[in-house]
Amino acid sequence: MFSFRNVVLTTLSTLALAAGMAPAAYAQDSELAKELEKRFAAADKDKDGKLTVEEAKAMPRVSKNFSRIDKDKLGYVTLDQIKAMMK
Numbered sequence: 001m002f003s004f005r006n007v008v009l010t011t012l013s014t015l016a017l018a019a020g021m022a023p024a025a026y027a028q029d030s031e032l033a034k035e036l037e038k039r040f041a042a043a044d045k046d047k048d049g050k051l052t053v054e055e056a057k058a059m060p061r062v063s064k065n066f067s068r069i070d071k072d073k074l075g076y077v078t079l080d081q082i083k084a085m086m087k
């Protein structure tokens with residue numbers, strides 16, 4: 001039998017769960033992104049928004065995966081490409 005009360009309760013607990021979970025996950029994500037951006041900026045010696053093979057050495061994980069991140073073989077990787085790799 002359809003119960004309006006049950007639907008409301010289910011909806012409320014789903015919302016509460018979503019509200020409780022989402023900010024934590026978001027905070028962690030943005031924290032990681034901030035850390036990554038900081039390390040990228042430090043590694044990007046000439047501040048052109050790209051890391052060459054040489055610059056990428058400051059970020060071992062990027063350096064190790066350089067050819068995989070540099071999909072188009074341009075000789076540099078961008079922050080967006082690194083973020084995409086981390087996912």
Ligand SMILES: [Ca+2]
Nearest residue numbers: 044046048050
């Ligand atoms: Ca650079």
